[in-house]
Amino acid sequence: MEQYWQRKPWLVRQAFAGIQPPVSRAELFQLLASEEVESRLVCRSGPEADADWTLKRGPMSRRSLPALHQSGWTVLVQGLNVHVPAAAQLLEQFRFVPQARLDDLMISWASDGGGVGPHFDSYDVFLIQVHGRRRWRIGRMDDAVLRPSLPVKIIANFRFEEEWVLEPGDMLYLPPGWAHDGDAVGGECMTCSVGFRSPFRTELTRETLLRLADAVGDDDPQDIYRDPDQQATMQPGRMPKAMVDFAAQGLKQLLDEPGALARALGEYLSEPKANVQYIAGQAWHLGLGIELDPGSCMIYDEDHVYLNGESWLMGGQDAVLLRRLADARRLTSTELLSAGKDLESQMQQWVEDGWLRATTT
Numbered sequence: 001m002e003q004y005w006q007r008k009p010w011l012v013r014q015a016f017a018g019i020q021p022p023v024s025r026a027e028l029f030q031l032l033a034s035e036e037v038e039s040r041l042v043c044r045s046g047p048e049a050d051a052d053w054t055l056k057r058g059p060m061s062r063r064s065l066p067a068l069h070q071s072g073w074t075v076l077v078q079g080l081n082v083h084v085p086a087a088a089q090l091l092e093q094f095r096f097v098p099q100a101r102l103d104d105l106m107i108s109w110a111s112d113g114g115g116v117g118p119h120f121d122s123y124d125v126f127l128i129q130v131h132g133r134r135r136w137r138i139g140r141m142d143d144a145v146l147r148p149s150l151p152v153k154i155i156a157n158f159r160f161e162e163e164w165v166l167e168p169g170d171m172l173y174l175p176p177g178w179a180h181d182g183d184a185v186g187g188e189c190m191t192c193s194v195g196f197r198s199p200f201r202t203e204l205t206r207e208t209l210l211r212l213a214d215a216v217g218d219d220d221p222q223d224i225y226r227d228p229d230q231q232a233t234m235q236p237g238r239m240p241k242a243m244v245d246f247a248a249q250g251l252k253q254l255l256d257e258p259g260a261l262a263r264a265l266g267e268y269l270s271e272p273k274a275n276v277q278y279i280a281g282q283a284w285h286l287g288l289g290i291e292l293d294p295g296s297c298m299i300y301d302e303d304h305v306y307l308n309g310e311s312w313l314m315g316g317q318d319a320v321l322l323r324r325l326a327d328a329r330r331l332t333s334t335e336l337l338s339a340g341k342d343l344e345s346q347m348q349q350w351v352e353d354g355w356l357r358a359t360t361t
């Protein structure tokens with residue numbers, strides 16, 4: 001983090017020595033057919049500089065995919081960690097970055113020569129080779145120009161500074177904005193990508209304001225706009241400055257409410273993705289351990305705990321336990337013996353909703 005994070009690329013040979021793909025090719029192709037899985041098929045044809053690109057979004061059946069021996073195509077599955085336990089375990093290795101920044105684990109399968117073309121991302125990414133070999137070419141390109149009229153973002157003037165072929169277990173980290181192009185070489189390959197959230201300030205501002213607005217209470221009859229000093233006017237079309245000030249004061253009061261801004265932001269950052277589904281109806285009681293569902297996001301600040309877009313004010317030992325749950329994503333049955341009655345009841349509700357899972361440890 002001190003030497004490379006958002007500073008420069010980092011190639012680590014055998015970062016995951018002996019790694020096995022979290023899914024087989026057959027299992028991956030089965031996931032493509034699910035409406036609950038975000039997937040894409042990217043195909044390239046023609047010479048590299050003038051290649052034609054097509055994009056298809058899932059769900060898609062195995063029969064709709066090109067033949068395995070056909071070169072130049074790839075399928076990608078987003079959020080594999082939500083659907084495959086082995087992928088969730090791999091993503092756990094990257095929780096040295098705050099959960100609010102960690103996005104998901106994507107996997108790509110490519111036939112020989114397959115890839116998504118030269119492009120750049122606005123977020124950090126760790127590229128982990130889990131099967132076969134992939135050639136990566138990277139470069140800094142402040143003057144990148146995208147090819148027009150394509151369904152995928154392809155850099156037209158791609159230039160690379162470094163080139164490597166990654167073997168299973170190798171990992172490449174790229175900071176935001178670094179142009180890169182990865183192709184399967186010598187046959188099919190699989191690559192896992194750990195991506196991170198890099199929201200624009202405008203996104204956070206917009207979403208925070210929307211949640212602050214939702215939190216506004218009912219109208220107070222004593223807080224209605226009044227203008228006893230309003231004079232007769234020859235400019236009825238002009239908006240009264242007093243009315244602008246009245247609205248501004250209401251917004252200021254909302255923003256000045258202790259913890260309101262952090263609470264709205266925490267609720268937004270903990271929201272699960274739209275396609276995440278939970279299995280409701282489970283049961284939990286003291287004597288069992290607990291773990292977060294792979295699709296659940298839990299974060300906290302000094303006063304609140306946030307889970308899947310909702311917030312709770314917590315203190316004392318219960319707050320200690322919930323923060324530990326957010327950090328470790330699991331609590332043992334022994335740790336949970338110190339839970340208060342309110343937290344015990346809340347845990348039971350979260351398990352019932354499918355946000356948490358009971359464990360025997």
